[in-house]
């Protein structure tokens with residue numbers, strides 16, 4: 623079951639609420655059990671945000687690879703392609719980060 627701290631929004635997973643909130647220190651009675659539907663949404667949000675974070679990591683890797691390619695400077699078409707890849711990787715990264723920020727502000731995390 624999932625329990626949510628009504629003070630800070632911390633989500634606890636277990637058979638019952640924790641004695642104290644590990645984030646804000648609120649007592650056990652500040653936790654409310656989420657309904658099955660609410661819990662499903664939380665789990666979907668958790669997975670979706672993890673996917674966004676993984677995409678951000680991959681975009682960083684892509685950007686680093688493309689920058690290495692630019693440095694090697696084999697020929698102009700390669701450099702042009704790598705420069706474009708750097709721009710595209712940045713867009714992918716920023717888009718996922720903006721989406722995560724949007725989720726957090728709407729309580730989906």
Ligand SMILES: [Zn+2]
Pocket residue numbers: 627628629630631632643644645646647648
């Ligand atoms: Zn708390």
